[in-house]
Amino acid sequence: MKIHIKNGRLIDPKSHLDRKTDIFVAAGKVAAIGEPPPNFSASHEIDANGLVVCPGLVDLSARLREPGYEYRATLESEMEAAIAGGITSLACPPDTDPPLDEPGLVEMLKYRARGLNQAHVFPVGALTQGLLGENLTEMAELSDAGCVAFSHAERPLDNALVMMRAMQYAATFDLPVWLRAQDASLSRIGVAHEGEVATRLGLPGIPTCAETIALSKILRLAEETGARVHICRISSAEGVEMIRQAKKQGLPVTCDVSANHIHLSEMDIGFFDSNCHLIPPLRNLRDRDALKRGLKDGTIDAVCSDHTPVDDDAKLLPFAEAEAGATGLELLLPLVLKWAEESKVPLVDALSRITSRPAAVLGIESGILSPGAAADLCIFAADAYWKIEAKSLKSQGKNTPFLGLEMKGRVKYTLVGGRIVYKANPS
Amino acid sequence: MELPQTRDILEKLAKDIRIDLSDDTILVGIHTGGAWLAEELHRMLSLSTPLGMLDISFYRDDFERIGLHPEVKPSDIPFDVDGADILLVDDVLYTGRTVRAAINEIFDYGRPARIRLAVLVDRGGRELPIEARFTGIKLDLDENRMIDLLRNETGGLELRLRVGN
């Protein structure tokens, strides 16, 4: 397929390009920018006038619910949601059922995803067998099968010795370790940030120190073992500061934040809105503002959707009993655009947080638009409003705190490997 | 329409009651206007029996429609209703529903020997078979005209006509 995308505002964060120009796609790659390559005759033309053309989005955490949780969502529906959200590469966490601790499961997942011919799926393998926090997994084999990193999802890993050994083993093969900073004993019964709102609502709290204590442990062990560590879903001001200091000291640590946490705080729980029951919890306004600043100054490398589709029955329960998580693949772009506008971050920088930087964390070549790069593109209308409602979301998960709101940022086309895999309904 | 002086109507009512009063007659006023009236009559008739007050909010038949009255006052029946000779007092007798509610409430306190009714104004428009034994004045008013008993600036009782409901 030869595609000529005309008159779009081309933004490539990696090369700091932000210019209204044309882009040409052929044989699955970016053939040229600006002027067509010699003898180029387009089979498709896309008029991108008024639209932004950027690298396809890279999402560091999206639960696809396969294997094991097909009653909540299927690979098909969630992959549809991903490309509707402009996402062309995504990493999925290992907490499937069974967890991704066997090469066979990883291969099956990759095979299924490849068959759909939509976004690229990068499974993150389990750090310990069964995610039970005791024995190591065959990380080298899992890496051969396609795992790009190893994590413990949200399962507890309080045993410092096991964590240290797991990091050492991963470091042996130069494999990254992705960890959440949440001390299990301090967060066992908590469901909301330990503070004013939880006190008023009578909800058991998760103190900030559950994050900082775990983070301190992870960073010390990272230094000790030389492992490449990525911190998932930072949530507190103190946590961001600790990462800032660690980076200053030269530690090879990266971190991400959930798109929900750069906008929401504990106040949004209101009177027990279970769509705001998230892990880590939404903390206070000071924390939220520190996360926004940390994302702006680069302390936080990337924003992810932390996509977690939950069916209605599991959310229509009292707050503490409701299943945690929010749907997010289709909200990643609008939420990042909203942050960019509010924090006065130029689009070329803002988009790096969901393209080139998460690609670097994943260690893949995606998220760039230069000639020769794979043609994974997202074409969107930055100023188009759309309403977040059950019928406008392709994911089977309709559980989001933003339900009912109008957001700016509508994906019009998504291309993966030079093919148009998604085209929005004209409306 | 010109109303006679409220004071004159009151004196006529008191005079009628005085003729047919027994030693044991107990006045029970219905909040709010009936209660003021009962207080005044108790004084004018120099009664030594106790004075009772009824709030009929819990016995009304229009709860579904209008809900609970914003200001419910406690009823006060400081005597034994069993065998009592009660004179129920209200300011205006209209449909008769208020008196029906008052009678039901008195019966929840006990079994009186008899209940008679004294009203300052009988304006007609009855919807239930209820009549007053003692009436200050009979008036024929259209349904869009209301008559209320009010306390004026000097604390005296005064009847006033108005339009509306």
Added chain:
Amino acid sequence: MQRQINKNGELQHLLTIEGLPAAMLHHILDTAESFVSVTEREVKKVPLLRGKAIFNLFFEPSTRTRTTFEIAAKRLSADVINLNISASSQSKGETLLDTVNNLSAMHADMFIVRHAQSGAAHLIANHVAPEIHVINAGDGRHAHPTQALLDMYTIRHFKRDFHELRVAIIGDIMHSRVARSQIHALTTLGVPEVRVIAPKTLLPKGVEHLGVHPYHDMSKGLKDVDVLLMLRLQNERMQGALLPSAQEYFKYYGLTPEKLALAKPDAIVMHPGPMNRGIEIDSAVADGPQSVILPQVTFGIAVRMAVMSILAGS
């Protein structure tokens, strides 16, 4: 989203004291006063809610609260249906909302809900048909509004003016829905000083933001107090690393005559019940002249009659 008060400013549900204006609280207390006089006469019934169906939905067992609501409803001539929904019927797949929907279809007028989870009453209120009223009889640690209202009635009865009082709440504030509702009621009604007295493990983080002064030393906390609101200490607190023993708790936080003497001489002692004698309160105090624990029970019926009447009429 505060759904308790409808567009006309009327109370549609009673889910929490938070957000109710002082005028509304006084209205409930005034109405309760009329019902107290009803409970003092021979025929303790009024026909106000005749024909109405009131369902007691108790997901958490409680004989005394349920009985009080039942008595209150019957004194209003309403029909009462008691449902004790055990955990097992829930685990058979019927969700909380399924249960509620089934009952709504049986022409319920009012649900009185008690549940072990904070927010349960709000969830139910958000999903019932518009004509159905919900009263929260206690949800997790969050709220127990009728208890707080009867406590305020009791205080008003014995002390008259809220604006002159020093009130102390003593005990496990962290896990107490009663305490949270009391705090909202006291601050809304204009009590100038509300103190909470407990060891640090039993005070929730940020409690000062509710408008109270925390004390860990009971002797200091009780000085010159007019009203003592005692809270029940549950046995479970001795596990989970919150408290070492009932004996140590009683020594430092139990209400004895000596500690009571630090408060004002005419201070009143209250307790929502049931009492753990010898753990949070000494029998001498519980049965003593300053205790108003028994009148609280009578007032509790009148207050619940008032709440049900006001809701049913909106």
